[in-house]
Amino acid sequence: MQPPVPVDYFAFFGLPYKLNLDTAQVERDFYALSRKLHPDINARGNLPEQEWSLEKTSQLNDAYRTLKDPISRTEYLLRLQGVQLEEQSKAATEEARKTGSAKKQVVPPDLLEEVFELNMQLEELRMDKKMGEDDPALERELQDAKRHLSSKQSEMLNELSAAWNQWDALVDRASAGKNVEDSERAAVRDKMLDILNRRSYLRNLLREVDEVLES
Amino acid sequence: MGSAAFQRRHIRMANERIVGIDLGTTNSLVAYMENDRPVVIPGEDGLNLVPSVVALDERDQIIVGNPARKYLIDTPERAVYSVKRLMGRGVEDVQGELKLFPFRLADDLAPGEVLRIKLGNKTYTPPEISAFILRQLKRNAERYFGAPVTKAVITVPAYFNDAQRQATKDAGRIAGLEVLRLVNEPTAASLAYGLDKKETATVAVYDLGGGTFDISILKLHEGIFEVIATNGDTHLGGDDIDNLLIAIALDDIQGDLGIDVRRSGEAVQTIRKSVIDAKIALSSNDETTLDVKLPEGKRYQRVITRPQYEQLIRPVVHRTVGPVRQAMKDAGLTAKQIDEAVLVGGSTRIPLVRKLVEDQFERTPHADLNPDEVVALGAAVQADILAGGSEATKEMLLLDVTPLSLGIESLGGGVVKIIHRNSTIPESATEHFTTGVEGQTNVAIHVVQGERELAKDCRSLARFDLKGIPPMPAGLPRIEVKFLLDANGILHVSAREARSGKESEIEVQPSYGLTDEQVEGMILESFDYAEQDFRQRQVIEARNEATTILAALEKGRKSPTWDQLTSLERTNIAKLEAALKAVTREDNYQAIRTAIDALNQATMHLAELMMDSAVSTALKGKNMETANVGEGPASPHPIAKAEIKN
Numbered sequence: 082m083q084p085p086v087p088v089d090y091f092a093f094f095g096l097p098y099k100l101n102l103d104t105a106q107v108e109r110d111f112y113a114l115s116r117k118l119h120p121d122i123n124a125r126g127n128l129p130e131q132e133w134s135l136e137k138t139s140q141l142n143d144a145y146r147t148l149k150d151p152i153s154r155t156e157y158l159l160r161l162q163g164v165q166l167e168e169q170s171k172a173a174t175e176e177a178r179k180t181g182s183a184k185k186q187v188v189p190p191d192l193l194e195e196v197f198e199l200n201m202q203l204e205e206l207r208m209d210k211k212m213g214e215d216d217p218a219l220e221r222e223l224q225d226a227k228r229h230l231s232s233k234q235s236e237m238l239n240e241l242s243a244a245w246n247q248w249d250a251l252v253d254r255a256s257a258g259k260n261v262e263d264s265e266r267a268a269v270r271d272k273m274l275d276i277l278n279r280r281s282y283l284r285n286l287l288r289e290v291d292e293v294l295e296s
Numbered sequence: 297m298g299s300a301a302f303q304r305r306h307i308r309m310a311n312e313r314i315v316g317i318d319l320g321t322t323n324s325l326v327a328y329m330e331n332d333r334p335v336v337i338p339g340e341d342g343l344n345l346v347p348s349v350v351a352l353d354e355r356d357q358i359i360v361g362n363p364a365r366k367y368l369i370d371t372p373e374r375a376v377y378s379v380k381r382l383m384g385r386g387v388e389d390v391q392g393e394l395k396l397f398p399f400r401l402a403d404d405l406a407p408g409e410v411l412r413i414k415l416g417n418k419t420y421t422p423p424e425i426s427a428f429i430l431r432q433l434k435r436n437a438e439r440y441f442g443a444p445v446t447k448a449v450i451t452v453p454a455y456f457n458d459a460q461r462q463a464t465k466d467a468g469r470i471a472g473l474e475v476l477r478l479v480n481e482p483t484a485a486s487l488a489y490g491l492d493k494k495e496t497a498t499v500a501v502y503d504l505g506g507g508t509f510d511i512s513i514l515k516l517h518e519g520i521f522e523v524i525a526t527n528g529d530t531h532l533g534g535d536d537i538d539n540l541l542i543a544i545a546l547d548d549i550q551g552d553l554g555i556d557v558r559r560s561g562e563a564v565q566t567i568r569k570s571v572i573d574a575k576i577a578l579s580s581n582d583e584t585t586l587d588v589k590l591p592e593g594k595r596y597q598r599v600i601t602r603p604q605y606e607q608l609i610r611p612v613v614h615r616t617v618g619p620v621r622q623a624m625k626d627a628g629l630t631a632k633q634i635d636e637a638v639l640v641g642g643s644t645r646i647p648l649v650r651k652l653v654e655d656q657f658e659r660t661p662h663a664d665l666n667p668d669e670v671v672a673l674g675a676a677v678q679a680d681i682l683a684g685g686s687e688a689t690k691e692m693l694l695l696d697v698t699p700l701s702l703g704i705e706s707l708g709g710g711v712v713k714i715i716h717r718n719s720t721i722p723e724s725a726t727e728h729f730t731t732g733v734e735g736q737t738n739v740a741i742h743v744v745q746g747e748r749e750l751a752k753d754c755r756s757l758a759r760f761d762l763k764g765i766p767p768m769p770a771g772l773p774r775i776e777v778k779f780l781l782d783a784n785g786i787l788h789v790s791a792r793e794a795r796s797g798k799e800s801e802i803e804v805q806p807s808y809g810l811t812d813e814q815v816e817g818m819i820l821e822s823f824d825y826a827e828q829d830f831r832q833r834q835v836i837e838a839r840n841e842a843t844t845i846l847a848a849l850e851k852g853r854k855s856p857t858w859d860q861l862t863s864l865e866r867t868n869i870a871k872l873e874a875a876l877k878a879v880t881r882e883d884n885y886q887a888i889r890t891a892i893d894a895l896n897q898a899t900m901h902l903a904e905l906m907m908d909s910a911v912s913t914a915l916k917g918k919n920m921e922t923a924n925v926g927e928g929p930a931s932p933h934p935i936a937k938a939e940i941k942n
Contacts, residue, residue, distance in 0.1 A: 112520050116693055120722065120783045124476060124682040135782060139724040146719060 090144035090157060099252050100158060100245035104149055111145045152280070155241065155273055158248075162270060166277075192233070196286065199226050203293050210296055220294065227290050230283055237280045244273045314447040314476060314683050315437050316484075316675025319426060319464065321380040321533060322506030322642065324348050325672035326433040326448075332688035334488060334676035336669050337440045339432075345668060346436070350428045351375035352415040360432040369569065372398060372561030374416045378535055381507050382411055382422040383467075384459035393531070396539045398561055410810055423810060424818055426467035434471060439836050448473045449679040451671050453508040454480035455528030455619075455699045457745050458757050458787050465786070466810050470818045476682050478784040481505070482512035483523055483696050484674030485640040488665060490516055490692075497635040498524075500623075502653050502661065503671075504616060505641035507533040511620045513627040513634070519691030525626035525718045526699045527619035534575070534643040536612045541571040544608075545586060549596050563590055578605045579645045606648045613648050620656050626718050637661040642668050695720055698781050705742035705751035714779055717747065721781050728794070729775040735767040739775055743787065760789055766796045831885060838888040842880045845895060849873060849902075857905040869898050 091098050094110055116122060118141055123134035147153050156166055202223055209216045248269045255261045316334070318325045323345040327336045336344040341362060351359045351367035352374045359367065367375035381393050387405055394401070402412035402419040412419040420428075430450075437445045450473075452464050461478055468475035482501035490499075496517045503510040510528035514521055545567050550556050557563035570588045577584035583601040590596060624630065637657040643649060644667050653661045665673065680689045697718045703711035704727065714725040729739050739762040746754030765773050774794040781787055792798060810818075849869070852858060858866075876891040 112517065115520070115695060119693060119695070121477070121678075121681055121693060125684055135722050135780070136724075138783075139722040139780060142720040142723050 088140045088144065089161070090147050091161075093140060093144040094148065096148075097252060097256070098158060098161070099249040100155060101242075101249050102148065102154065107145065107148055111141065114141050151238065151241065152277070155245075155277065159270060159273060159277075162266075164270060164274060192283075195226070195229070199223075199230075199286070199290070202226070203289060206293050207296075210293070223290055223294060227287065227294075230287055230290070234280060234283050234287070237276055237283070241273065241276050241280075244269055244276060248273070312443070312447065313437075313441060313445060314449065314679040315433075315445055316672055316677070316679045317430065317433055317448050317450045318481070318484075318669075318672035318675055319380065319429065319450055319452075319467070320348055320505060320671075321378050321508060321535065322348055323668060324429050324433060325669060326437050327669070327672040327676035328437065329676050329680035329686065329689070332686060334673040334680075336672055337437050339436045340439065346429065346432055347377070348380065348429050349375060349377045350379070350415070350425050352418060356416065356418065358428050360428050369562060369565045372565050373400065373414070376413055376415060376425060378507055379413070379422050379425045381531060381535075382413070383426065384422075384457065384461070384463035385411065387411060397535075398564065410814070421810065421818075423463045423467040423815075424470055426464065427470035427818070430467055430471035430473060434473060435832065442837060442840060446472065446474055447476055447679075449477045449479055449675045449682065450475055451481045451484045451675045452478050453505075453528060453530050454482050454503075454510040454512050454526045454696075455508070455530050456480075456785070457530075457700055457755050458785070459755070460530065461784060461786050463810070465784070466815050466818075469815055475784075477678060478786070479675055479678045479694070480510070480512065480523075480526065480696055480699075480785075481508075481671045482510045482526070482640060483514065483521065483694060484672075484678060485638060485665075485670045486512070486514050486516070486521055486674065487677040487692065487694065488670045488674035489638055489662070490521060498629065498633060500620075500634045500637045500657055501640055502616070502620070502637060502644065503528075503640040504643040504649060505533050506643070507531065507535045509533060509616050509619065511616070511623045513623055513629065520693050520695060522695040522720075523697045523718075524629075525623045526697055527623040527626070528699065529615060529619060532612070532615050533641070537575060537609050537643070537646075538568060538571050540608055540612065541575065541586070542567050545571065545588060545596065545598070548598060549588075549590070553590075553594055553596060555590075555594070557590065560591070566590065574600060575605075575646075578602055579647060602647075609646070609648060613646070613652055616649075616652065617656065631656065631658045634659070639663040640667050640670055696783070696785075697721060698723065698785055700745045700755070701747055702757075702779065702781065702787065703744050703746075703751075703754065705744060709751050711744060711746075711749060711751050711754060715781060719781075721785055722783050724778060724780045726776055726778050729762070729777060730771050731765065731768070731773050732770055734770050736770065736773075737765045737767055738763050739765065741777065743779070743789070757787060758789075760791075762791050764798065765793055766798060768795070832883075834885045835883050835888065838885055838892065839880050842876055842888055842892055845892060845899075846873065846876065849895070849899060852899070852902050852906055855906060855909070857902065857909050860905050861902060865898070865901060869895070869902070872898050 094107060096102070096107075115138070118134055118137045120131065120134045120138060123130055126134065147157050160166060202219060206216065206219050206223060209219070251261050251265060251269065313328055315337070316327045316329075318327075325336050325344055325346065327334050329335075338344050339346055339361065343362065346361040347365055349361065349364040349368060351364035351371075353359050353367070364375060368377060376399065378397055379399075381397065382390055382399065387401070387407070387409075390399070390411065393399065400414040402414055405412060410421050410423075412421050413425065415425075430448075434445050434448075448468060450464060450468055452461055456464070464478060465475050482503040485503060486499055486501050493516060496515075499514050499516060501510070501512045501514065503512075508528065508530050509532040510526065512526040513524050515524055516522075542564065546556075546558055546564075549567075557567075567588050570586055574584050574586045578600065581602075583599055586596075586598045586600055588596040624634075634657050637653055637659055639650065639653060639661045644653070644661075644663065650661060650663075677689060677692070678694060680686055681692055681694070685692070698715065698721050699717060701713045701717045702715040702725075703713045706712045712727075714727055715723055729741065731739060741760040741762065742751065743757045743760065744751050744754035745757050748754050760777075762775055762777070765775060772795070775791055776794045777789060777791040779787060779789055861869075872891065872895040876888070876895050879887040879891045882888075
């Protein structure tokens with residue numbers, strides 16, 4: 082069971098459920114709302130007023146932090162749509178525990194070769210470092226791989242942005258009173274979910290590269 | 297002072313001032329907003345800095361600040377400094393400090409108990425010792441305002457964890473102060489710096505004090521001070537540099553003079569004092585002589601050059617680089633994107649530190665405001681904001697973050713993060729828990745703070761025991777636990793069982809802290825001191841009144857009306873005047889009061905004559921000013937008695 086979403090962050094900012102967002106405007110609204118709600122502004126109020134201020138401001142901060150970041154914003158919308166992000170991850174963990182294997186993560190097909198190569202290099206550098214040896218050439222190769230993966234990561238943001246446009250177009254169609262099939266929505270949701278999963282894989286990989294390089 | 301001015305002061309007293317306090321490792325200060333500028337309130341000695349030193353004198357009276365410093369050398373077992381290092385910490389995590397600082401822990405400490413430090417034959421917890429310092433600052437402010445002060449904003453290092461923050465708040469309560477807000481030190485400094493700035497800018501505040509280091513990166517935008525990232529080390533500061541130099545001196549003394557003075561608290565404190573002098577000298581000179589007069593007439597001297605000194609302290613100073621880089625990374629900014637770097641804390645006077653900041657941020661840092669005072673000034677600004685704001689602060693609002701992630705220990709000792717570091721506070725998170733056994737009515741939750749993967753490597757905050765869960769099959773109860781980090785960065789937890797809607801009872805066991813009952817007890821004990829405070833305040837008020845009446849009398853003596861008095865009257869007045877002057881030098885409230893009343897009585901006739909003269913002068917078309925009676929009738933009588941509310 083998914084935990085209930087206590088506050089609707091889009092509603093908090095009076096926004097439609099769209100993913101393209103004028104973040105500068107959201108920032109201005111965040112500042113304006115902070116000036117009304119913040120405990121410092123309401124410090125002279127009575128106890129219920131202060132509690133209200135604390136509660137509202139913590140919701141405001143949650144909402145702002147979630148919406149201003151493109152990834153957490155997308156995840157949040159998917160969750161509002163009933164996509165169970167945590168459950169997916171939990172299921173994978175359960176599966177890994179049962180089979181005794183490492184938690185399986187799907188390697189994005191276009192990266193298969195590169196990831197294979199990278200894992201070998203990482204292993205080699207780990208060994209080198211353990212033995213206290215320097216391998217500048219290998220480190221350079223890893224730096225290159227890192228740059229390449231980072232650029233892949235930003236490409237994914239472009240992909241995500243394209244999916245947002247599709248999503249927002251569906252929202253616009255629906256609000257114009259036109260018919261939108263559930264299957265259309267599901268298709269865009271799945272696309273976004275796929276991008277997020279691949280991105281999360283890349284992020285973990287990059288973290289690993291950083292760890293080995295900095296160790 | 298005339299009566300009108302006195303009355304104005306009384307009216308302003310009604311609107312109680314909120315002071316800003318910098319409770320530092322080495323020095324503490326109290327400041328407040330005077331019109332549109334924050335100013336530091338000096339102590340009775342006229343100095344702004346109150347050294348964070350507490351001593352117990354021969355009569356077991358608590359001495360704070362400069363007067364306490366001599367005890368550090370004369371009777372080190374009756375004095376303590378740098379107690380901030382012990383705030384909110386347990387016995388097991390101060391072992392490192394105990395090697396470097398002459399803290400004497402109580403002998404009878406039970407495991408898990410809050411630390412107690414020996415002063416003479418008494419013991420005090422770190423919050424109680426901090427409370428003595430706060431009480432002194434409170435007294436200084438009360439003396440300055442001539443009115444009670446009960447509300448304060450207190451600053452803490454940005455990187456302080458929940459336990460350290462709670463301990464600071466407890467100290468305020470014990471000292472009789474309602475702590476309206478804990479403000480992070482670097483953020484407070486930015487408030488003082490940003491008072492006149494209305495434009496948008498990204499600012500890095502580098503704060504290296506006596507015992508703590510903080511780095512905060514803020515975005516300033518039309519009066520909003522939004523912290524984007526913060527990092528630091530709560531055990532890194534000037535103290536560490538002192539300890540390095542002390543260790544060298546101790547080695548030298550053993551090597552050159554053949555005496556080991558490590559065990560002599562007195563000698564070590566003498567060395568410490570000389571080392572600090574040398575450190576300060578090396579901030580402006582190319583070389584200095586470390587000069588120690590040891591007991592028994594021996595003397596140790598050593599020339600230290602700036603390059604030697606810098607080589608020695610480089611590792612300490614470089615420990616700030618990691619946190620700086622992490623904060624920049626968390627903020628998603630490069631050095632070029634930072635518009636201004638600001639230096640805070642006494643240790644930023646060290647040229648090597650300035651050089652490091654310059655290198656890290658690729659620009660010359662600002663140090664326009666006194667680095668010792670800027671945090672207290674900022675606290676005063678925040679106090680003014682909380683009081684409803686003035687012309688200078690009405691657009692200002694501080695949005696701060698939590699420095700450390702908050703997590704729950706999971707099965708197997710891992711940590712599930714529920715609030716991430718650098719989240720804007722206040723901030724809340726709701727988590728769901730269930731039972732593992734049929735009919736289970738209790739669930740234990742262990743809350744930790746920190747960035748590490750395993751709970752044992754993080755800071756244990758508290759263990760919460762959720763009680764009164766309705767008996768149900770395993771896994772069925774849904775216990776909703778709400779974690780709320782308030783604007784002080786302090787955690788509050790509430791829980792309810794979602795299926796039954798029943799509020800769960802929570803039993804909190806803080807890992808390192810005083811319970812509410814303990815704090816209450818300490819407040820009760822401190823009533824003794826409150827009594828002492830009250831008497832002292834009465835004396836101060838009476839002394840002020842005496843000064844006023846003596847000044848008025850002086851004026852009266854120069855006026856033509858003086859000659860209209862009989863010689864008997866004049867002699868009597870002179871006698872009582874001398875008597876009043878004599879008693880004001882003492883601390884006896886009753887004596888001062890009686891002398892004031894007597895002089896008041898004796899000068900009644902003089903006052904009437906002066907009034908008449910003032911009135912007739914005014915009728916003749918002259919104003920009071922030209923009649924040389926100043927603001928209002930310059931008689932000693934119409935002065936309202938200073939009221940002391942307790």
